[in-house]
Amino acid sequence: MTRTRRRAWAGRVFVAPNLAALAVFMLFPLGFSLYMSFQRWDLFTPAKFVGLANFRTLFTADPLFLIALRNTVVFTVGTIVPTVLISLVVAALLNRKLMGIGFFRAVIFVPLAVSSVVMAVVWQFVFNVDDGLLNTMLGWIGLGPVPWLVEPGWAMVSLCMVSVWRSVPFATVVLLAAMQGVPETLYEAAKIDGASEWRRFVSITVPLIRGALSFVVIISIINAFQAFDLVYVLTGGNGGPETGTYVLGIMLFQHAFAFLDFGYASALAWVMFAILLVLTVLQLRFARRVSLEN
Amino acid sequence: MFDKPIGRRTLLRGAGVLGASLLPWPSACGAGEDALTFFFQANPDEADARMRIIEEFGRRHPDIRVRTVLSGPDPMQQMSTFCAGGRCPDVLMAWELTYAGLAERGVLLDLNTVLARDQAFAADLKADSIASLYDTFTFNGGQYAFPEQWSGNFLFYNKRLFADAGLRPPPARWEQPWSFAEFLETARALTKRERSGRVTQWGFVDTWVPAYSAGLFGMNNGVPWCTPRTNPTHFNFDDDAFIEGIQFYADLAATHHVAPTAIDAQSLSTMDLFAAGRAAMAMGGHWRYQTFVRAEGLDFDVTVLPAGPEGHGAQSDIGTTGLAIAASSSRKEQAWEFVKFATGPIGQAMIGESGLFVPTLDSAIHSAGFGRAHRRIGNLGVLTEGPAHSGYLPVTPAWEKINALIDRAFGPVLRGTRPATSLKTGLARDIAQVLSNP
Numbered sequence: 001m002t003r004t005r006r007r008a009w010a011g012r013v014f015v016a017p018n019l020a021a022l023a024v025f026m027l028f029p030l031g032f033s034l035y036m037s038f039q040r041w042d043l044f045t046p047a048k049f050v051g052l053a054n055f056r057t058l059f060t061a062d063p064l065f066l067i068a069l070r071n072t073v074v075f076t077v078g079t080i081v082p083t084v085l086i087s088l089v090v091a092a093l094l095n096r097k098l099m100g101i102g103f104f105r106a107v108i109f110v111p112l113a114v115s116s117v118v119m120a121v122v123w124q125f126v127f128n129v130d131d132g133l134l135n136t137m138l139g140w141i142g143l144g145p146v147p148w149l150v151e152p153g154w155a156m157v158s159l160c161m162v163s164v165w166r167s168v169p170f171a172t173v174v175l176l177a178a179m180q181g182v183p184e185t186l187y188e189a190a191k192i193d194g195a196s197e198w199r200r201f202v203s204i205t206v207p208l209i210r211g212a213l214s215f216v217v218i219i220s221i222i223n224a225f226q227a228f229d230l231v232y233v234l235t236g237g238n239g240g241p242e243t244g245t246y247v248l249g250i251m252l253f254q255h256a257f258a259f260l261d262f263g264y265a266s267a268l269a270w271v272m273f274a275i276l277l278v279l280t281v282l283q284l285r286f287a288r289r290v291s292l293e294n
Numbered sequence: 295m296f297d298k299p300i301g302r303r304t305l306l307r308g309a310g311v312l313g314a315s316l317l318p319w320p321s322a323c324g325a326g327e328d329a330l331t332f333f334f335q336a337n338p339d340e341a342d343a344r345m346r347i348i349e350e351f352g353r354r355h356p357d358i359r360v361r362t363v364l365s366g367p368d369p370m371q372q373m374s375t376f377c378a379g380g381r382c383p384d385v386l387m388a389w390e391l392t393y394a395g396l397a398e399r400g401v402l403l404d405l406n407t408v409l410a411r412d413q414a415f416a417a418d419l420k421a422d423s424i425a426s427l428y429d430t431f432t433f434n435g436g437q438y439a440f441p442e443q444w445s446g447n448f449l450f451y452n453k454r455l456f457a458d459a460g461l462r463p464p465p466a467r468w469e470q471p472w473s474f475a476e477f478l479e480t481a482r483a484l485t486k487r488e489r490s491g492r493v494t495q496w497g498f499v500d501t502w503v504p505a506y507s508a509g510l511f512g513m514n515n516g517v518p519w520c521t522p523r524t525n526p527t528h529f530n531f532d533d534d535a536f537i538e539g540i541q542f543y544a545d546l547a548a549t550h551h552v553a554p555t556a557i558d559a560q561s562l563s564t565m566d567l568f569a570a571g572r573a574a575m576a577m578g579g580h581w582r583y584q585t586f587v588r589a590e591g592l593d594f595d596v597t598v599l600p601a602g603p604e605g606h607g608a609q610s611d612i613g614t615t616g617l618a619i620a621a622s623s624s625r626k627e628q629a630w631e632f633v634k635f636a637t638g639p640i641g642q643a644m645i646g647e648s649g650l651f652v653p654t655l656d657s658a659i660h661s662a663g664f665g666r667a668h669r670r671i672g673n674l675g676v677l678t679e680g681p682a683h684s685g686y687l688p689v690t691p692a693w694e695k696i697n698a699l700i701d702r703a704f705g706p707v708l709r710g711t712r713p714a715t716s717l718k719t720g721l722a723r724d725i726a727q728v729l730s731n732p
């Protein structure tokens with residue numbers, strides 16, 4: 001065996017475990033769920049082929065699908081917009097050369113290290129109507145108690161708040177890394193030309209970190225569409241109160257594990273995948289076009 | 295010692311050997327693999343008593359080891375996952391509302407097949423069983439569990455708080471019910487507030503599931519949840535009397551403020567309120583008994599639920615849990631011995647004596663042992679006559695879907711933002727749709 005062939009063989013051997021894991025834990029479930037989306041299956045009795053019936057029911061006969069889709073869109077927008085804005089500001093602040101900035105950079109990362117379930121449980125206490133931290137603080141400025149997790153509208157607001165809290169650290173780290181790659185000379189030249197700090201941020205920083213921003217938006221959309229753990233712990237497995245936080249992730253879980261309707265849940269999973277794929281492709285195309293125009 | 299640097303290949307080989315040695319090698323049986331597995335749900339206080347029963351079974355059957363699997367908050371989901379994954383516990387706790395879903399899918403063994411081989415036990419069981427509880431687990435011609443406890447609801451009341459308010463004790467028997475109006479007046483008299491309006495003592499708290507409790511008040515206004523009981527074709531959310539009962543329950547918190555609202559319940563445990571003497575009446579079943587009996591300084595008794603103006607007397611619900619055997623169990627004989635013990639005369643008598651449950655056999659429920667275990671209860675008839683004064687809950691494989699609809703629709707009614715009459719259109723229609731296409 002020549003040295004080149006031996007190296008190629010060794011390479012394949014090294015990659016094989018990962019490929020095997022990918023096949024077992026990713027490709028097989030994906031293929032199986034696609035197969036199941038055309039079946040009626042409750043885990044115990046044999047699956048029955050139903051063609052496109054699951055998709056037809058989803059689009060034409062299940063009013064909760066539209067509610068879940070609407071809630072997911074609201075949740076996604078309610079998470080992404082504040083996340084991007086807050087992350088930009090925080091990353092800009094952390095990009096300064098100040099004493100002890102390393103400490104603040106570490107602190108901002110903390111929420112990312114906490115499990116979603118733990119975070120949701122803590123936030124449940126924060127949202128408590130009578131004794132919660134938020135309502136206590138609102139009381140200090142004379143505002144009445146807000147029924148955070150009790151009224152459907154406020155429950156969605158609460159969910160978005162927790163989601164933003166969880167998403168900001170990751171977005172901040174990505175944006176901060178991108179900001180640190182912006183050449184210092186550009187800022188110096190702009191400063192000599194008399195550009196204000198705000199102007200430098202809008203005209204230099206933001207355009208030059210567009211790639212990172214685009215990445216953050218795509219990842220946030222994907223995360224928001226897959227939201228489940230936060231909702232499950234914060235407002236329950238039915239996405240309550242009423243349908244206030246009934247998002248697609250909860251709908252999928254409910255059909256799969258409460259109603260044992262795995263065919264329908266698989267169809268829903270593939271619809272979610274298709275929506276995400278379209279959004280990601282559109283976003284990438286948009287980002288590329290803007291980049292070419294510049 | 296190391297005169298030569300370790301080469302890359304040597305390092306990789308070493309890592310490989312080390313990794314392989316750390317792999318958990320499959321063994322013929324892990325700890326407890328040869329034991330009979332028993333899946334059940336219990337609160338911490340109940341779990342102690344439950345373990346005593348299992349230990350007693352172990353003493354009588356030293357050849358059968360029992361490994362317990364304590365359920366998480368959603369036993370149905372857990373059981374489905376276990377059983378679908380090929381790791382179904384041998385003996386499963388079965389709930390009246392949810393077992394039909396498992397029975398229909400072939401997860402549970404039809405116990406009639408085993409009873410046919412054990413004629414003596416079958417005859418004893420038939421003679422001693424409370425029919426309404428036994429029949430709860432009869433589904434599509436099969437018997438999928440034997441009842442182990444009556445877990446219907448009634449009221450616990452704090453004797454001292456009643457006496458302090460100068461109130462007469464509430465009724466002692468199901469045959470002498472009180473009315474909705476009398477119950478409301480009593481709850482009002484027992485609710486105390488500070489000047490600021492903050493409640494320091496509630497007249498009534500609910501330790502069960504509010505939507506189900508509301509339905510029980512509907513039942514006590516003369517209308518069952520559904521018709522027929524098994525595989526129902528109609529739920530009575532469109533019935534005026536049923537709706538009035540639900541509205542009465544919702545008004546206790548939302549209008550009359552004698553019970554905690556959903557907002558209050560966020561920061562308060564209703565069970566703790568009663569245990570701490572800060573609530574005068576608590577709705578719940580016998581599963582709360584172990585907690586209340588251990589509460590320091592709590593002097594309580596039990597009473598019956600109130601009957602509505604359209605009701606035909608007071609009634610509880612046929613809440614019952616039973617024991618089932620997994621159809622896929624490889625230890626069916628051992629499982630049968632365990633089920634026979636726990637649901638048969640010996641186990642039931644022990645259960646009665648332990649104070650763990652209200653047993654489901656006549657001999658055990660009316661035994662001296664059961665009375666001794668509940669010495670602190672004056673109105674023992676509320677427990678012993680409970681099963682005979684209970685209305686049924688729906689038995690349908692579609693329960694999970696219906697339950698999700700109920701949970702969704704009851705929220706605004708219980709918060710007082712929508713009248714119960716709203717259920718007559720939305721919920722009734724949605725359930726009809728589920729029943730027609732499960």
